Structures are given as C-alpha cells and as structure tokens.
Amino acid sequence: METDDNLNTISSNGSSTKVSETSGSSGEYAYEISDFALKTWKTNSDEGDPTGQVPEDNQIALSWCHINVYGSRISANHSTNVLSAITRNETKEKSHILKDVSGSAKAGEFLVIMGSSGAxxxxxxxxxxxxxxxxxxxxGLVCMNNVPTTQAQLAANSAYVQQDDLFIGxxxxxxxLLFQSLVRMDAxxxxxxxxxxxxxxxxxxxLKKCENCQIGVPGIVKGISGGERKRLALAGEFLTNPSILFCDEPTTGLDSFMSLNVVQLLKDISRTGRTVISTIHQPSSELFLLFDKLCLMAQGRTAFLGTTTEAETFFTKLSAPCPLNFNPADHYIQILSIIPGCEENCKRSIKSICDAFESSSLGIQIRKSAKKIVKDAEKIDEPWIHKEGLLNPYRVGWLPQFWALLWRSWLSVIKNPAATKRRFVLVFIETLIITIIYFGQKLNQSGIVNxxxxxxxxxxxTSYQNVFGVVNTLCGEIPLFVKEHKDGMYRTDVYYLTKVITVIPVSVFLACLNTTMCYYAVxxxxxxxxYLTAxxxxxxxxxxxxxxxxxxSTVSPSFELAPPIVSIVVSPLLMLGGIFLNFRSIPGYLQWLSDLSWFKFAFEAYMINQWSNVAHIECHQNSSANSICLTNGIDVLHKQFISLGEFWPAISALIFxxxxxxxxxxxxxxxRVSNDE
Structure with a gap:
C-alpha cells in the first residue's frame, strides 16, 4: 500500500526492507534500512530468556463487558473485582461518557483504540x-481470560505506558533502567x-548512545530529547515482558521514523503471545498497516471493533469506503467526527454507524460473549478471590525495594549539586546576616533582648529552609510515585521511608553549619x-x-499550591510559639495548636541551655527608673515563665x-494513593 506522500513502501506484514526517496531534480536515491532498525524486538524461545515467547499458560486475553461511565461529582466506588455502579439519586444531569461498551483483545493481538477528541x-x-x-x-466488568479481575491482578500481569513521561530527571x-530492573524483574x-x-x-x-546522559528536567536541566524520553518510558515497561501491555499515545512527540519503529516494536511484542492495547492519535498509513485489530470510538459508543480488513468491508457496505491512496485512519476519523456547524447531522450519522455495527455479525458476537461472561461471573460468586487470594503485585520483596529506592533517592541528591549549592548559599547568607547584626553581644540587659x-x-x-527543602523535593515527585506504585513497582512505606532518610544528611549538615557560624560570634x-546542645x-x-x-507535600494537590500552604500552616505555629506571645496568655481553645508548635519547645530549650548557668548579668538602671534589672539567668527564665524542669520535656516534645x-x-x-485507586 502506498503511503501518505507516495514516497515510502512497506510490506503488508509490517517489515519494511527499503525506503526510496524521489527527487524531481536529482533522480532517485535508495536507503537500505537494516533489519535491526525495524525488527527491534527479539523472540527467543529459550527457557528463562526474558525476551522469549510467552508460554501458552501465561497468555492472557482481555475483555470488557458493558462498560458505562458517567461524569459526576461523586467519587467512583471501585470494588476489588469489578467496576461497580453507584446508585445515587442525583438532581443534576450526568454526562454519559461511555455507553454500554464491550469488546475483547486476544493474546497475540495488537489492538489500537482510535477516535476523535471526546470520543x-x-x-x-x-x-x-x-x-x-x-x-x-x-x-461493568474487566476480565482476564473471561474471569473478572482486580486492579492488583491486572497490575501484576500488565504494564502501562502513559502519555506523560515521568522521571527523576x-x-x-x-x-x-537499572533501577526499574531492580524493582520490576522477578526476584x-x-x-x-x-x-x-x-x-x-x-x-x-x-538508547545506547545516550545511556550516560541525564534524563533532564524540562526548563531546569538539559537532558535527552522528547523522542528519547518516550523510548525510555517504553523501555522501562519492556524489561519484564508483561503479558498485557497498555500504551497511551506512545508515538506522541516522535518523528515519523521513530513512530514507525515504536509501533513495529509493539507489533512484534504482540507476536510473542502478548496482548497489546494502545491508543494512537492520527497514525500514518504505514502505522495503520501494522494494526491487528481496530477499535473505533465515537460519542462514547463502539463504532467498530475488528481487523483492519473487516473495517474496510464494514464501511464499504455503509457506502463510505476509503478512497484510493488515502490514509484509512484519517478517513475513519473524519466520518466519525463532529464538524462545527453540522453537529446534528454528524451525530445522526455517527448514531447510524454505531447502530449498524451493533446489528452486524461482529457486534452481535461481541454482545453474546459479554453476556456469557457476565452470566458466568454471577454464577460463581467471585471464586477467583478464594482460589488465588489477593495477588501481591510486587515482583521483589520489601528489602530489595528499599535498597533500590534508597539508591535512586540518593543519586537524585548527589546528582543535583545545584540544589544543594543553593541551600548552602542561602544558609550562609542568612547566618552571615544574623552574625553581622548581633555580633559580639554582652551579658547585660540589652544583650538579653538581643x-x-x-x-x-x-x-x-532553620524551619523554613527545611520545610521548603522537603516540599521542593517531594511535592513534584508525587505524580511519579503514584504512577510507579500503581504499576506494582514498590510499596508506599518503602518509598516514604527512603525519602525520609535521604533528606536528612544534607539538612543536618546545614543545620550544624547554621548554628556553628553564629554561635560564638554573637x-x-x-x-x-x-554549644553542642544548641x-x-x-x-x-x-x-x-x-x-x-x-x-x-502529601496534602498539596500540586507543586504550585504548596508554598501558600506552607505560609498558612507555619505562621500560626510561629505566632503561638511563645517567642513574642507569653505562654500564659495563649487562649485555651488555641492551646492544642501551641502544643504542636516546635517553635515553643525549641525556644524554651534554647533559653534554658543559654541562661541556666549564668550567675551574673550586668545591670545599669540609668536609662529608666522603672526598668527591671535581671541579675542572673534564672531571672531571665522566670520573666519568660520558663522553669529549669521544662528542658527535657521540651526535648522529648521536639522528638515526638x-x-x-x-x-x-x-x-x-x-x-491519597488508596483514594486514587
């Protein structure tokens, strides 16, 4: 079949052997493309080889039965094995997004879901x-081999490549890839x-040529290209050779050759006995030839589900055949799209196409299969749970997950020296300002206040530096954590513990530097x-x-909203810390908030550490006859209503x-994770 520009040729089985480019002035130039460039997935039948053919027992057919989705403000109620309907009396009209959608993808098939925007x-x-x-x-129901499945079971047998590429840059x-191999490949x-x-x-x-290049953070750290990021996202999923592979727009951001390369890869993956399901936006005719099955969505309904040959036959019978030398994908999307100004006519046309498919032999067979699956599921009363239990989605144990995440977290710290340098400069400047302003204080009445x-x-x-230090590090990683956790890569507690550990060393060093620089100088x-106690x-x-x-970081819905939340939360804790407010004057209804203020306990401990052994303070009452002279450290503490016995309780409170x-x-x-799931 000819391509969109009539320049490239590709065989019907998807293995291109020669690409020719014609120039009107210079004649014809031919470029040989090696088998390796397009045949990017090896099929090795040796037992134990990660790239081998999937044994028949491990092959999985995915089916979905009577899926209905409504847009609503009510949160979705997900049971452990089905997508459960929520029966609520609603006064507001709901948007019917998916309308009784059923279908299936067999093992060894490459199914592509297509449709216009909003389909x-x-x-x-x-x-x-x-x-x-x-x-x-x-x-509705989602089933593996005609048995209703859980999210954990699906995650253990599948991989998902989302459209947005999320990495530690x-x-x-x-x-x-080495990190992903540590947590995704079997123990x-x-x-x-x-x-x-x-x-x-x-x-x-x-990806070999860029193996030692940083992935990069857009707008901050220069890294690999957009196409390489997409290939890297695919590479992480391919490490384990899952039985089912889901891809959301895998060709986004890729040039035409790499798009063909990636889709050829997906095709070859399906040939190993895996089920590959992907959404692809506006594929070229070369890509279209690689599809095993095509699912066309329109207005929330299935307009067609079958092979590309069956699609050609179906639309020909509807008097809408694909013109010669025209991309079939573009043709199908055009006749299933809503054209501005002709909305009603387009909707009627789409409805007639969807109705025609439902009454076709393909549509009838899909409905019969879905009905049988639902009927069997009602009979057996969820025996798959009793038989298999709650499947553990994690491929390695707690300790390997911990060491892998600790290694990655520490790498992200030491490979980002700019962030550490910025924090160091900030601490140095702030401490230098304190030192200059309060340099050389003496133990007199003015020195007490200073x-x-x-x-x-x-x-x-110290407080703001560390609050923002964690927020700037963790808040932006939450979407990546959610994605990897849903993929069954590691546990929530493992991820959280490693983040807690890796933020400590640099922060503790800066805290020691902060105190040391100004302690004796002031x-x-x-x-x-x-000094050591301070x-x-x-x-x-x-x-x-x-x-x-x-x-x-865990509460904030986005990185942009985190700084305002910091100000809202820290300011009351600071004001109720007793530094500029007498502890005894704090209202009773705010006492609980004062008890959560580390400013309060730290100020008490600092004061006791500073003044408890000071026996003499200079006193000059020349300035005011009404001034109160504090002659020793105990007097200073009593003025602040602080007793010596509060030191260790304050230390305990800070630790708590x-x-x-x-x-x-x-x-x-x-x-947050369980709610998202």
Missing part, C-alpha cells in the same frame, strides 16, 4: 487499566542478568557542652521542619513532633 478512547483505556477514574460513576538513562534474576537485560533493551530501543532575637531568627531560618554561652536543638528543629514539609509529623505524612500519602 471516549482515553476513558475506555482508563477503565481497562483501573486508572484515573476518580469522580466518575462506572459499571537527574538520573541517567542507564541508571533509570530470581541475578544482578548480572538484570544488567544484561538493561543493555538489551537500550540497544533495542536505540540574644532572644538570635534564637528567633535561628528558629525561623556571644552565646561559650561552654562546649552548651547544635542538637537546631538539628531537632530541622527534623520538625522536615516533618511538616512531608505533611504539606519530628516523628509524629512523619507518621501523619505517611498516612496522608497512603490515604
């Missing part, structure tokens, strides 16, 4: 993968086998044990600030808050 193709893919269904009312291509594989598989996938997807100011600015700078208590207190403040940062904030952040993240 429902992405919603259907989301239903098949149990993803991004929040806010929708859904009914500071890792290299090889490090990214019995050795480290050498994992590395070998990574090398194979990089070669197959033409040293209170030192403690205040030390608390504020004239704080010169005893060594008092350093430990600053570290505890640092840990408390980090803990609150974890809570805000640092731990509690982290635990609360974990449960919020756990709830």
């Amino acid at each position: 429902g193709k992405t919603t259907l893919l989301n239903c098949l993968t149990f993803r991004n269904l929040k806010g929708l009312e859904i009914s 500071y890792l290299t291509v090889k490090e990214q 019995e594989y050795t480290m050498e086998e994992r590395k070998q598989r990574v090398e194979e996938v990089m070669i197959e997807l033409a 040293l209170d100011g030192v403690f205040f600015y030390l608390l504020v700078s 004239g704080l208590n010169p005893e060594v044990d008092r 350093v430990c207190l600053t570290i505890l403040v640092c840990l408390c600030g980090q803990g609150l940062g974890f809570i805000i 808050l640092a731990l509690m904030f982290r635990v609360v952040g974990f449960f919020i993240l756990l709830f």
Whole structure:
C-alpha cells in the first residue's frame, strides 16, 4: 500500500526492507534500512530468556463487558473485582461518557483504540487499566481470560505506558533502567542478568548512545530529547515482558521514523503471545498497516471493533469506503467526527454507524460473549478471590525495594549539586546576616533582648529552609510515585521511608553549619557542652521542619499550591510559639495548636541551655527608673515563665513532633494513593 506522500513502501506484514526517496531534480536515491532498525524486538524461545515467547499458560486475553461511565461529582466506588455502579439519586444531569461498551483483545493481538477528541478512547483505556477514574460513576466488568479481575491482578500481569513521561530527571538513562530492573524483574534474576537485560533493551530501543546522559528536567536541566524520553518510558515497561501491555499515545512527540519503529516494536511484542492495547492519535498509513485489530470510538459508543480488513468491508457496505491512496485512519476519523456547524447531522450519522455495527455479525458476537461472561461471573460468586487470594503485585520483596529506592533517592541528591549549592548559599547568607547584626553581644540587659532575637531568627531560618527543602523535593515527585506504585513497582512505606532518610544528611549538615557560624560570634554561652546542645536543638528543629514539609507535600494537590500552604500552616505555629506571645496568655481553645508548635519547645530549650548557668548579668538602671534589672539567668527564665524542669520535656516534645509529623505524612500519602485507586 502506498503511503501518505507516495514516497515510502512497506510490506503488508509490517517489515519494511527499503525506503526510496524521489527527487524531481536529482533522480532517485535508495536507503537500505537494516533489519535491526525495524525488527527491534527479539523472540527467543529459550527457557528463562526474558525476551522469549510467552508460554501458552501465561497468555492472557482481555475483555470488557458493558462498560458505562458517567461524569459526576461523586467519587467512583471501585470494588476489588469489578467496576461497580453507584446508585445515587442525583438532581443534576450526568454526562454519559461511555455507553454500554464491550469488546475483547486476544493474546497475540495488537489492538489500537482510535477516535476523535471526546470520543471516549482515553476513558475506555482508563477503565481497562483501573486508572484515573476518580469522580466518575462506572459499571461493568474487566476480565482476564473471561474471569473478572482486580486492579492488583491486572497490575501484576500488565504494564502501562502513559502519555506523560515521568522521571527523576537527574538520573541517567542507564541508571533509570537499572533501577526499574531492580524493582520490576522477578526476584530470581541475578544482578548480572538484570544488567544484561538493561543493555538489551537500550540497544533495542536505540538508547545506547545516550545511556550516560541525564534524563533532564524540562526548563531546569538539559537532558535527552522528547523522542528519547518516550523510548525510555517504553523501555522501562519492556524489561519484564508483561503479558498485557497498555500504551497511551506512545508515538506522541516522535518523528515519523521513530513512530514507525515504536509501533513495529509493539507489533512484534504482540507476536510473542502478548496482548497489546494502545491508543494512537492520527497514525500514518504505514502505522495503520501494522494494526491487528481496530477499535473505533465515537460519542462514547463502539463504532467498530475488528481487523483492519473487516473495517474496510464494514464501511464499504455503509457506502463510505476509503478512497484510493488515502490514509484509512484519517478517513475513519473524519466520518466519525463532529464538524462545527453540522453537529446534528454528524451525530445522526455517527448514531447510524454505531447502530449498524451493533446489528452486524461482529457486534452481535461481541454482545453474546459479554453476556456469557457476565452470566458466568454471577454464577460463581467471585471464586477467583478464594482460589488465588489477593495477588501481591510486587515482583521483589520489601528489602530489595528499599535498597533500590534508597539508591535512586540518593543519586537524585548527589546528582543535583545545584540544589544543594543553593541551600548552602542561602544558609550562609542568612547566618552571615544574623552574625553581622548581633555580633559580639554582652551579658547585660540589652544583650538579653538581643540574644532572644538570635534564637528567633535561628528558629525561623532553620524551619523554613527545611520545610521548603522537603516540599521542593517531594511535592513534584508525587505524580511519579503514584504512577510507579500503581504499576506494582514498590510499596508506599518503602518509598516514604527512603525519602525520609535521604533528606536528612544534607539538612543536618546545614543545620550544624547554621548554628556553628553564629554561635560564638554573637556571644552565646561559650561552654562546649552548651554549644553542642544548641547544635542538637537546631538539628531537632530541622527534623520538625522536615516533618511538616512531608505533611504539606502529601496534602498539596500540586507543586504550585504548596508554598501558600506552607505560609498558612507555619505562621500560626510561629505566632503561638511563645517567642513574642507569653505562654500564659495563649487562649485555651488555641492551646492544642501551641502544643504542636516546635517553635515553643525549641525556644524554651534554647533559653534554658543559654541562661541556666549564668550567675551574673550586668545591670545599669540609668536609662529608666522603672526598668527591671535581671541579675542572673534564672531571672531571665522566670520573666519568660520558663522553669529549669521544662528542658527535657521540651526535648522529648521536639522528638515526638519530628516523628509524629512523619507518621501523619505517611498516612496522608497512603490515604491519597488508596483514594486514587
């Protein structure tokens, strides 16, 4: 079949051998393309080879029965095995997004879902993968080998390549794939086998030349190209050779050759006995020839589901055949699209096409199969759960997940020296300002007030630095975590624990630097044990600030909203910390909030550490006859209503808050993930 521009030729089985380019002035030039360039997926039948043919027992056919989706403000209620309908009396009209959609994809088939914007193709893919269904009312069944499946079971047997490429941008291509091999390949594989598989996938997807390049952060760190990012996303999924592969717009951002390369790859994957389901936007005629089956969606209904040959026959019978030398994909999308100004006529035409398919032999067979599956599911009363239990989606255990995530998290820290440098410069400047302003304080009445100011600015700078340090690191990673967690790569507690651990070293070092630079310069208590205690207190403040940062990162719906939330949360804690507000004057109804303020306990501990052993303070009453002279450190503490016995309770409170904030952040993240699922 000829291509869109009548220049390239491709055989009917999808294996292109020669591409010729014709020039009107220079004659014809032929370029030979190696088999390796297009045949990018190896099929090796040797037992144990990750790229081998899927055994018949492991091949999975996916089917979906009577899927109905309504747009609603009510959250979707997902049971463990079906997409359950929500029966609620609603006064507002609901949008019927998918309308009784059924179909199937057999093992060894490459099924492509197509449709114009708003046709429902992405919603259907989301239903098949149990993803991004929040806010929708859904009914129907999703089945593997005609047995209703759970999200965990599906995740354990499938892979999903989403349209948006999410990565830790500071890792290299090889490090990214090596990490995924550690958490996605089964536990019995050795480290050498994992590395070998990574090398194979990089070669197959033409990533070898950029294996040591950073992936990059758009707008921040220059990295690999958009096409290479897409291939990297595909490579991560191919490591485990899943029985089912879902792809959402895999050719987005790729040039025509790489699009052909990727789709050829998907085709070859299906030939190994895997089920491949993908949405593709406006495929070229070369790509269209590679499709085994085609699912056309229009107005939330199935307009066609069958082979490309059957599609040609179906639309020919409807007096809408594809013209010669015209891309069939473009033709089908055009006749199933809503044209502005002709909305009603287009809707009637689409309805007639969908009705015609339902009454066709293909449509009748699909409805019969769906009816039989639903009837069998009602009879057996969910025996698959009793037989198989709740399938563990994780391929490796807790400890391998922990070490892999800890390695990746630490790499993201040490490979981002610019962020550490910025924090260091910020700490240095803030501490330098404190030192210059309060340099050389003496133990007199003015020095008492000034040293209170030192403690205040030390608390504020350390707290905000660490709150924002965690927010800037974690908040942007939450979408990546959600995606990888849904893919069954690692547990929530493993991810959270590694993030808690990796943010500590740099922050603790900066906290020590912060205190050390200004401690003796401003004239704080010169005893060594008092200095070490002050350093430990600053570290505890640092840990408390980090803990609150974890809570805000898990609560914030987006990275842009996190800074305002920081200001809203930290300001009351600061005001109720007792630095500029007497503890006894705090209203009873706000006492609980004061008890959550690490500023309060840290200020108490700083004051006790500074003044408890000061026996003499200079007193000059020349300035005011009414001034109160504080002659020793105990007087200073009594003026602030602080007793010596509050030191260790304050230390205990700081430790408790640092731990509690982290635990609360974990449960919020756990709830957020479970709610999304």
